[in-house]
Amino acid sequence: AQSVSQHNHHVILSEAASLELGCNYSYGGTVNLFWYVQYPGQHLQLLLKYFSGDPLVKGIKGFEAEFIKSKFSFNLRKPSVQWSDTAEYFCAVTSTYGNNRLAFGKGNQVVVIP
């Protein structure tokens, strides 16, 4: 079964700072990778996804992520955060040969101080 690791569960930073959230997965086969954002009290919204092709993926709200196959990583980045980026961020993975269930990491709680 797939598993996903996210480090630094709580991240506090100031507006305009850069953000990088790490995500590592363990699975021997080919995977699809996702980053979801969950604003307080809200549902999960897709930030970006990687299926194949260019390993540098650009998503909404200025986020991007890079898939490094050799490191089993899919780290999320944003060059300059805003107060409105305060949220919880989840990395998730599905196997390309399976029933499409998402395996989530524990999440990163990001707080941006104005």
Place this chain on the structure above:
Amino acid sequence: AAGVIQSPRHLIKEKRETATLKCYPIPRHDTVYWYQQGPGQDPQFLISFYEKMQSDKGSIPDRFSAQQFSDYHSELNMSSLELGDSALYFCASSSIRQPRVKNTEAFFGQGTRLTVV
């Protein structure tokens, strides 16, 4: 664009009661997934249905059951509720069209917040 609709949005039940959560997928989506997110936790996969048949099963307690109906909406039935069942329950839908399609994205509903007292 139409999204995944869940009802109710909030539900308060007492221990040992039953609860039914409903999910209406995006039109023409053939697959529904249920996830449970406890307080401060990551979402955990419960169960999924493809074309009205159970397609995958995760950590769903025996007290819970679910089904997908002919109009593709799904219901999660929870009996003998326990305090630990208090959580946010998400439904997601996707369009797979056949089992084992490689690339597909799931769209999430707003969730039902269940509180068991």
